[in-house]
Amino acid sequence: MTKLPTSRHLLHSPPEAVADIVVLDYDARLMRRRRLVGRGGLEFLVDLAEVTNLDDHWGFALDDGRAVGVEAAPENLVEVRGDLTRLAWHIGNRHTPCEILTDHLRVRHDHVIEAMLVQLGAEVRRVTGPFHPEGGAYGKGRTMGHDHGPHDHHA
Structure with a gap:
């Protein structure tokens, strides 16, 4: 070997x-x-x-x-246009990685997320290309799970 x-x-x-x-x-x-x-x-x-x-x-x-x-690598993505601030909030609320561009957003193709975006009034178009979503907290790393740090919700 x-x-x-x-x-x-x-x-x-x-x-x-x-x-x-x-x-x-x-x-x-x-x-x-x-x-x-x-x-x-x-x-x-x-x-x-x-x-x-x-x-x-x-x-x-x-x-x-x-x-x-x-x-x-090229991936199956959905290009999202519309009220980007509102749509980005809903995408982020589902902890879905999102690439933020000047006039549109990109997320990986997911029929559930795509249907939600359409219901919210977004214009969606399926595209193929490299995916470079926004980093996690402070612009680095990746968003993982729902941990907001070492604080106690019951304090």
Whole structure:
């Protein structure tokens, strides 16, 4: 069995040379340890210290000195237009990742969310493309669950 090159460190900007590119959807861009295969066939192991949102990084630094970039895979999305403030509130209230653009929102295709948006008066259109939703609190990370921190609701 051949030992795969390993990445324990992430790159914040593109290096001079790139060995390969991995194409990952939104869910796959959150990882700690995984075997990946680049578009050009390069296989490597990711072994990070903690679960990391790859959207905050350019790519992987392999232990053999090579670099592998990360590209967002095309996904089935819904483009949302209308009263964006109100619609964004309803999307966020359901803890649904949402990409916020100047004149529209994008969410991953979900028939229940799409039906809710239509009922709220949104114009929706199905599109395919990379998905880069807004980060979690303070613009970093991802929204996960409904924990609002270490406070007591009964105090």
